[in-house]
Amino acid sequence: MNDSPMGGWNTQTQKEILQMKKIAIGIDIGGTNSAIGVVDADGNVLAKGGISTPSHGDVDRYVKDLAEAVREMLKSVMQINANFEVIGIGIGAPNGNYYSGTIEYAPNLSFKGVVHLVELLKKQFPEYAHIALTNDANAAAIGEMIYGGAKGMKNFVMYTLGTGVGSGVVVNGDLVYGHDGFAGECGHTTLIPDGRLCGCGAKGHLEAYCSAPGMKRTAFELLAKYNAIDSQLASKTFQNMESKDIYDAAVKGDKVALEVFELTGKYLGQGIADTVHHLSPEAIFLFGGPTAAGDFIFKPTIASMEAHLLPIFKNKVKVLPSKLSAGDAAIVGASALVWKELDK
Amino acid sequence: MNDSPMGGWNTQTQKEILQMKKIAIGIDIGGTNSAIGVVDADGNVLAKGGISTPSHGDVDRYVKDLAEAVREMLKSVMQINANFEVIGIGIGAPNGNYYSGTIEYAPNLSFKGVVHLVELLKKQFPEYAHIALTNDANAAAIGEMIYGGAKGMKNFVMYTLGTGVGSGVVVNGDLVYGHDGFAGECGHTTLIPDGRLCGCGAKGHLEAYCSAPGMKRTAFELLAKYNAIDSQLASKTFQNMESKDIYDAAVKGDKVALEVFELTGKYLGQGIADTVHHLSPEAIFLFGGPTAAGDFIFKPTIASMEAHLLPIFKNKVKVLPSKLSAGDAAIVGASALVWKELDK
Numbered sequence: 001m002n003d004s005p006m007g008g009w010n011t012q013t014q015k016e017i018l019q020m021k022k023i024a025i026g027i028d029i030g031g032t033n034s035a036i037g038v039v040d041a042d043g044n045v046l047a048k049g050g051i052s053t054p055s056h057g058d059v060d061r062y063v064k065d066l067a068e069a070v071r072e073m074l075k076s077v078m079q080i081n082a083n084f085e086v087i088g089i090g091i092g093a094p095n096g097n098y099y100s101g102t103i104e105y106a107p108n109l110s111f112k113g114v115v116h117l118v119e120l121l122k123k124q125f126p127e128y129a130h131i132a133l134t135n136d137a138n139a140a141a142i143g144e145m146i147y148g149g150a151k152g153m154k155n156f157v158m159y160t161l162g163t164g165v166g167s168g169v170v171v172n173g174d175l176v177y178g179h180d181g182f183a184g185e186c187g188h189t190t191l192i193p194d195g196r197l198c199g200c201g202a203k204g205h206l207e208a209y210c211s212a213p214g215m216k217r218t219a220f221e222l223l224a225k226y227n228a229i230d231s232q233l234a235s236k237t238f239q240n241m242e243s244k245d246i247y248d249a250a251v252k253g254d255k256v257a258l259e260v261f262e263l264t265g266k267y268l269g270q271g272i273a274d275t276v277h278h279l280s281p282e283a284i285f286l287f288g289g290p291t292a293a294g295d296f297i298f299k300p301t302i303a304s305m306e307a308h309l310l311p312i313f314k315n316k317v318k319v320l321p322s323k324l325s326a327g328d329a330a331i332v333g334a335s336a337l338v339w340k341e342l343d344k
Numbered sequence: 345m346n347d348s349p350m351g352g353w354n355t356q357t358q359k360e361i362l363q364m365k366k367i368a369i370g371i372d373i374g375g376t377n378s379a380i381g382v383v384d385a386d387g388n389v390l391a392k393g394g395i396s397t398p399s400h401g402d403v404d405r406y407v408k409d410l411a412e413a414v415r416e417m418l419k420s421v422m423q424i425n426a427n428f429e430v431i432g433i434g435i436g437a438p439n440g441n442y443y444s445g446t447i448e449y450a451p452n453l454s455f456k457g458v459v460h461l462v463e464l465l466k467k468q469f470p471e472y473a474h475i476a477l478t479n480d481a482n483a484a485a486i487g488e489m490i491y492g493g494a495k496g497m498k499n500f501v502m503y504t505l506g507t508g509v510g511s512g513v514v515v516n517g518d519l520v521y522g523h524d525g526f527a528g529e530c531g532h533t534t535l536i537p538d539g540r541l542c543g544c545g546a547k548g549h550l551e552a553y554c555s556a557p558g559m560k561r562t563a564f565e566l567l568a569k570y571n572a573i574d575s576q577l578a579s580k581t582f583q584n585m586e587s588k589d590i591y592d593a594a595v596k597g598d599k600v601a602l603e604v605f606e607l608t609g610k611y612l613g614q615g616i617a618d619t620v621h622h623l624s625p626e627a628i629f630l631f632g633g634p635t636a637a638g639d640f641i642f643k644p645t646i647a648s649m650e651a652h653l654l655p656i657f658k659n660k661v662k663v664l665p666s667k668l669s670a671g672d673a674a675i676v677g678a679s680a681l682v683w684k685e686l687d688k
Contacts, residue, residue: 155523179499188654189618234622274533278622280522307668310532310544
C-alpha cells in the first residue's frame with residue numbers, strides 16, 4: 001500500500017512528528033539573577049543558565065539580553081535533539097500579573113512602575129503561542145500541580161517560605177488569580193494585631209513571623225526573653241544569623257532554637273487554618289529553606305492548624321513538603337505555566 | 345398554512361410554552377423553623393411559608409412534612425398561573441454539603457450525624473432534575489450573584505453577620521466548595537491568638553467578635569473597662585442586650601456604643617483583609633442585622649481593611665451592603681442555587 005513515492009515520504013514525516021518532543025522555557029526573575037531553564041513535559045531540566053537582573057532599570061536592554069540568552073540555550077539544546085519543539089515561555093516574577101503580563105511595582109526589582117514584560121517578550125519571540133507570567137509562588141504552585149506532589153489534586157494551596165512568604169491557591173484545578181491578578185498573598189494575612197512590622201509596611205503579617213528572617217526575629221526575641229547567654233545562637237549577630245543556624249542548633253538540642261521552631265509552627269498553623277477555612281483544600285504544600293527542618297517545623301504547624309480549625313475540617317487536611325527539587329523549583333514552576341496554558 | 349387540524353393545535357401548544365414561567369423552590373433550614381418560598385427567575389417571592397424544624401431528630405417525618413408543605417404551596421401558586429414550571433429545589437442549611445447533599449453534624453439542628461437530605465427529597469420529588477443543598481451563607485452568596493449586587497461579578501466574597509458569621513466565596517463565577525464541600529468559613533479565621541472563646545470551641549475567631557453576640561461581648565468589655573455606669577447600654581442584661589440596642593445607643597451618641605462599632609469594624613476589616621490576600625476579590629458584600637447600621641460599621645471596616653492590605657490591593661476592593669432583602673434573603677438565596685445549577 002505504501003509503494004507510491006508519496007507513501008515513503010509520509011511515513012518518514014509521521015515518524016519525525018512522533019519523535020518531536022515538546023519543551024518549555026522557564027524563567028525566574030529575582031532581584032539579582034534571572035534564571036533560565038529548558039524543561040520537558042516531565043519536569044526534567046534539560047539545560048539551565050541565567051543572566052543578571054539589572055541593578056538599574058533599563059528594561060529594553062534587559063529583555064534583549066534575556067532573549068539572546070534564551071536563544072543561545074535553545075541552540076545548545078537543539079544540538080542534542082533537533083526534534084525538540086518549543087511550546088512557549090513561562091515566567092515567574094515578584095508582583096507578576098497573569099492577566100496583564102506585567103510586573104507591577106515590584107519592591108526588589110530595579111524596574112519602576114509597570115513593566116509590560118510579556119508584550120516585550122512576544123516581540124522577541126513572535127513564533128511562540130504561549131508566553132505567560134505570574135508571581136514566583138503561583139508558578140511554584142503550578143509546578144507542584146504539573147510535576148510534583150499535587151498531581152491529580154484539584155484543591156490545594158502552596159506556601160513558599162524564604163526571604164518572604166508567598167503562596168499559590170488552586171481551586172477546581174486552576175490557579176486563582178482573582179479580580180486583578182494578585183490573588184494568593186497568604187503571607188500577608190494578619191496573625192497578631194499590631195504585631196511585628198512586615199516588609200510591606202503593615203503589622204503582624206504571617207511573613208514577619210514565618211519567613212527565614214521572621215524565624216531569626218523570633219530567635220532574637222527568645223534570646224532576650226530568657227537572657228539565654230548559653231544558647232548556641234547567642235554568638236550570632238542579627239545581620240548574620242540564618243535559618244540554617246537555627247536548624248543546626250535545634251538538632252543539637254538548643255532550647256532557644258527548638259522553641260523558635262515551635263513558635264514558627266504555631267504561627268504558620270494559625271495562618272494555614274485561615275486558609276483552610278476560606279478554601280477547604282485537600283492539602284497544603286510547604287516549600288523553601290525552613291521546610292528542610294522536617295518534623296521540627298511540620299509537627300508544630302500541624303498541631304497549631306488543627307487547634308484553630310472548625311470540627312468539620314479537623315484531621316482532614318494534609319500538610320505536606322513540596323516535591324519540587326529546591327534548586328530547580330523556580331524555573332520548573334515557571335515552565336509549568338506553559339504546560340498549564342496548553343490545557344486551556 | 346395553518347388550516348390543517350394539527351396546525352391549530354401546534355400553535356396553541358407553542359403559545360402555552362411561551363407562557364410557561366420557570367420557578368424554583370427555596371428552603372432555608374434553621375434551628376427552629378424551616379422557611380419555604382417559591383421564587384421566580386428575577387428573585388421575586390411568589391409565595392412563602394414554612395414548618396417547624398423538629399426539636400427531636402425524626403428526619404423521615406420531617407422530610408415528609410416538608411414535602412407536603414411544598415406541594416401545598418405549589419398548589420396555591422398554580423391556582424394563580426397553571427403555566428408555572430418548577431425547575432427544582434434549592435436548600436440552605438447549616439453544615440450543608442453541596443457535594444454529598446448532606447447536612448453533617450450541624451450543632452444547632454436536632455438531626456444527629458449525617459443526614460442525606462437531598463437523597464430523601466429526591467424520593468419525594470423524583471420529577472425534579474435539580475435538587476441541591478449548601479450552607480446558608482453560600483446560598484446567600486449565590487443569591488447575591490444571581491439576583492443582587494454581585495450580578496456580573498466573577499470574584500467576590502459574601503460575609504453574613506448574624507448569630508454567627510458565615511461566608512460564601514465566588515471565584516471565576518462559581519461558588520468555591522473546596523475539596524470536601526465546606527469552603528467559605530471565613531467567620532472562623534483567627535483574629536486574636538488565644539482570644540475570645542468561639543462557639544466552635546476554638547479561640548479568637550472572627551465570629552466571636554463580629555457576630556451580633558460578638559458585638560454584645562465587646563459592649564460588655566467596654567462597660568467594664570470604662571466603668572460606664574451612664575452608658576445607655578448599662579441598663580441591659582447580658583441575656584437581653586441585642587445588636588439593635590447598640591445601634592440605637594450609637595445613634596444617640598453613646599460613647600460605648602460608638603466604640604463597639606469602631607472595634608467591630610476594626611476586627612472585621614482585619615478578617616476581610618485576610619480574605620483579600622487569599623482571593624483578590626472585586627468586592628466584599630456584607631449581609632445581616634449589624635450591616636443596617638450603615639456607616640457606623642462600614643467606615644471602620646473599610647479603614648481597617650485598608651490598613652491591613654498589601655500596597656497592590658489598597659483602594660481597589662469594594663466593601664458593599666448586600667442588595668438582598670433581609671426578610672427573604674435566605675429562601676431567595678436557596679432558590680438561586682437551582683438557577684445556578686441550570687447554568688451548568
